[in-house]
Amino acid sequence: MSFENLKPIVSEIVINDSITREEKLLAICQLLTESVSYYNWVGFYFANHETQTLHLGPYIGAPTDHTVIPFGKGICGQVAVSNSNFVVPDVSAQDNYIACSFTVKSEIVVPLFVNGVNIGQIDIDSHELDPFSEADERFLEYVNQEIVKLF
Template sequence: MKLTEIQPQITTIIKNNSKTRDEKLLAICELLNSSVSYYNWVGFYFANHETQTLHLGPYVGSPTDHTVIPFGKGICGQVAVSNSNFVVPDVSAQDNYIACSFTVKSEIVIPLFVNGQNIGQIDIDSHIIDPFTAEDERFLEFVNQEVAKLY
């Protein structure tokens, strides 16, 4: 399935007034995980700027011990500081990487902005080396623009 074909489904999930925000976020994770073959773990982390930590929100995939991540630590923590997309083609080549599972080969993290502030991010792991393209980045930026409407 092309990523652009998923966009209307994302918008429909966001507009569904019968679901809570977390239910909508989980539905997005489920949709992405089931629709994109190389999206093997999909989740959201949200920032606590007072404690300089990220907190795991809704996700789909293998359980993780990384429910709280300090700003600057790992890929997610680096995005919390840089406010920039981070695509990691091969996690084994990253010095500041927090290993979730030996099956994870690559990762993409896209910050989530609300009113110009980075409030969190979408994090996707893949069991394939270097699957993420500029199209994935643009698509996930769209997802986060839609998610931002919930805040």
């Protein structure tokens, strides 16, 4: 399904009053993993600025031991510090990468801002090398703009 076709579905999930915020986030993870063939793990990490750590939120994909990530560590931790999208075409080429699984070949992380503060991020792993494009970045920015409405 195209990103343009997914956008209204994401919006519908966000405005659904019959489910909780956690259920909405999980539904978005499910939608993305089912609709984009190279999105093999989709999840959210949320920032605790006092402890300078990210905490795993809802996700769909293989279980992960990385439930808490210090700011600056790994791709997600770097995004918590940089406040910028991070696209990694080949995770094996990254020095500061936290290996989740040997099947993960690439990753994209897009920060989530509420009132100008980076409160977390959407994190997507792929089993393919270099599948992410600028279209993925723009789509995930849209997803995060919708998710902001939940906070």
